[in-house]
Amino acid sequence: MENQISLKAEMAEVPQAAEVGELELQAVIGFNGEAMRHVPTGLKCHPDQEHLVYPLGCTVLIQAINTNKQDFLHGHGNNVSCVDVSNSGEYIASGQVTYMGFKADIILWDYKKREPIARLSLHKGKIEDLAFSPNDLYLVSLGGPDDGSVLVWSIAKRDAICGSPAAGLNVGNATAVIFSGGCDEMFVTAGKYASAGGGAGPISHFIGFCRKQGHSSMPSDDSFFYLGTTTGDILKMNPRTKLMADTGPVKDKFSLGVTAIKCLKMGALLVGSGTGLLVLCKSPTYKPIKKIQLQGCITSIALRGEGHQFFVGTEESYIYRVNFTDFKETLITTCHFEGVExxxxxxxxxxxxxxxxxxxxxxxxxxxxxxxxxxxxxxxxxxxxxxxxxxxxxxxxxxxxxxxxxxxxxxxxxxxxxxxxxxxxxxxxxxxxxxxxxxxxxxxxxxxxxxxxxxxxxxxxxxxxxxxxxxxxxxxxxxxxxxxxxxxxxxxxxxx
CATH class of the missing domain: 2.130.10.10 (YVTN repeat-like/Quinoprotein amine dehydrogenase)
Known part of the structure; x- marks a missing residue:
């Protein structure tokens, strides 16, 4: 015996519903590590060295490293696509993805108050990446494939001061932007087949390559910047001469490409690959000095302080803590990396x-x-x-x-x-x-x-x-x- 339930054609009169309160988010278990669908380089360590910042869905999450206490920044109407923290730690910026043709918002947050300061809306479709200038004067934003522009925002005025196409017509889309380590007037964009440098004005493209570049890092003295490629190379570039200083490794390239790269004060590099291999190396040979194997493609490397300790996020939604001296990993966060059924x-x-x-x-x-x-x-x-x-x-x-x-x-x-x-x-x-x-x-x-x-x-x-x-x-x-x-x-x- 069975009774089948179906929708009735007639609509009954529905009484006016009482006001319903919203559920308050208490805790989140998760980390969106997959770079292609979620947020590349999305894991950040706050300059106070006590909190991790990373996006999860439409929310930006601030998590205490020692106690795991969580705070949430709500305000985006769609998935957060990028996040950055200012050098002073006073500001957090987050961008989102939206529908084609619609404006994608950037929200500037006050870190201490956990409140939005400004909503910046000029890009369309998606915010690809964000970067603060070293002295918190400017915020640079990179639009997605449907937008293709790079904009410089004044943090004090909460307004855009200049902009330009992020890549030329003969090259691919720009996917990453980093600011100079000590100069508020220089930043670098990188992407498919191209890298470019600019100041707080029009962008001038000066370097072209036949590889896809998506990850970059610059030391604090601005003498060079490094680019990681999907072919497993690391390119060392001189921003003043606009020439390549060296490239490597010559033989044993990083399998499945360089997916994350970070400069240390001592001049060494932390490099993450698509196979989950985390390597400490130096220019010009880029041979591994130390290495560990992690679970899943590495998508984020976040330094704690000067780099005595750092955090690594992977595509399979793991977050590891690694001590520089012994170079051993400790798993601190894990969750499902596919949809929960x-x-x-x-x-x-x-x-x-x-x-x-x-x-x-x-x-x-x-x-x-x-x-x-x-x-x-x-x-x-x-x-x-x-x-x-x-x-x-x-x-x-x-x-x-x-x-x-x-x-x-x-x-x-x-x-x-x-x-x-x-x-x-x-x-x-x-x-x-x-x-x-x-x-x-x-x-x-x-x-x-x-x-x-x-x-x-x-x-x-x-x-x-x-x-x-x-x-x-x-x-x-x-x-x-x-x-x-x-x-x-x-x-x-x-x-x-």
Whole structure:
């Protein structure tokens, strides 16, 4: 027996709703490390050496390094695409992405008050990168591919003072901008096939290369600046002569390209590659002096103080802390790096919760935001999870058509139901007596499984949905369940 619920054609009169308050964001677990879709060089260490600054969605997050206390800067209407912190630490600037043809905002924030000071709107489509001048006089902004301009803003006047196309017609898009280490009138832009330098006036292009450049760094004395390329080279440029001083490494280039680069006071370079290799090297050979292997492509390197300690962000959403002396990494932040498919709390407690995304399931401690357990099934996608009422197992739905049960303390596989659905298991739920599992598949079928001590038996197969089942909820008395599908229908099923 089933009852199908559909939308009625007639609209009932809706009473005026009472005023609803907004939910306050308490904490965030995550770091958008993927440079291509999120924010390259998005991880910053504040000059007070006590806070990390990085964007997450439409929010800029300020996190205390020692206590993990978080503050949030809200104001953007779409995803934050870049962020920078002034040398004095007084200002934070963040830019966003928006729809083609619409203006993309830059917000200038007061760091101490955690409030916006000004909203700067001239670019269209996307803000590609931002950079403060060394004495906080100017802010340079770089527009995205649909904008193509570089603008210089006066921080005191909160207004643009000049602008220019960021790249010539015969070269690609500019993707990065850095200011001089000691001069408020010089900055460098770099991008696909080109690099350019300019002052607080029109930009003059003076260097052209046949490589894609996306990452740059400049020492504080402005004698040279360095460019990292997707071919795995490092280019050392002289801004005064407008010539290349040297390039390297000659033989063992950085595999999958140079994805992050940072100058140290002592003249050495920290270089991150697409394979997750972090290297300390020096010009002109660029041979590794020290190196460590991290998880995922390195997208950010943020120095703490003079560089005695630094933080590294990767594409797989890890943040590492590395001490310069021993050059050993400590993992301080981790999260899913793919979209979260499901989230569930165990019965009777809010101290723990579990999430699933792509190939793994993770169990988190609510109060500390720490990861307690990770369960990984390589090359598979987990679509849905649920805790058994007794808390003794985590039931999960996978795209290979299997239902897998894991121990919540160790992550050990307890049992697996093979061929549970033909086109993958897309939704799952359990009854409160821990004796049945209800699963939904990509073919639209709902199946009821009887769970014994050593056996898992198919009890019933229910077919009514025309498309994949997206959600299942069981009534508290275990006599009925409701299923939702991507075909736009909900069905109530009698389980007795």
């Amino acid at each position: 499901d989230i569930v709390f165990p019965f009777g407690t809010d101290e723990l919760f579990a999430t699933c995304a792509k190939r793994d399931i993770r169990v988190w401690h609510t109060l500390s935001n720490r990861e307690l357990l990770r369960i990984t099934v390589p090359n598979m996608t987990c679509h849905s999870i649920d805790f058994m009422r007794d808390g003794k197992s985590i039931i999960s739905a996978w795209d290979d058509g299997k239902i897998r049960a894991f121990a919540p303390e160790t992550g050990r596989l307890m049992y697996a139901i093979n061929n549970a659905h033909r086109i993958g298991v897309t939704a799952i739920s359990t009854t409160s007596d821990c004796k049945r599992i209800i699963s939904g598949g990509g073919e639209g079928e709902v199946r009821v499984w009887q769970i014994g001590c050593q056996t898992q038996k198919l009890e019933e197969a229910l077919k009514e949905h025309k498309s994949s089942v997206s959600c299942i909820r069981v009534k508290s008395n275990n006599e009925e369940c409701v299923t939702a599908s991507t075909d736009g229908t909900c069905i109530i099923w009698d389980l007795v």
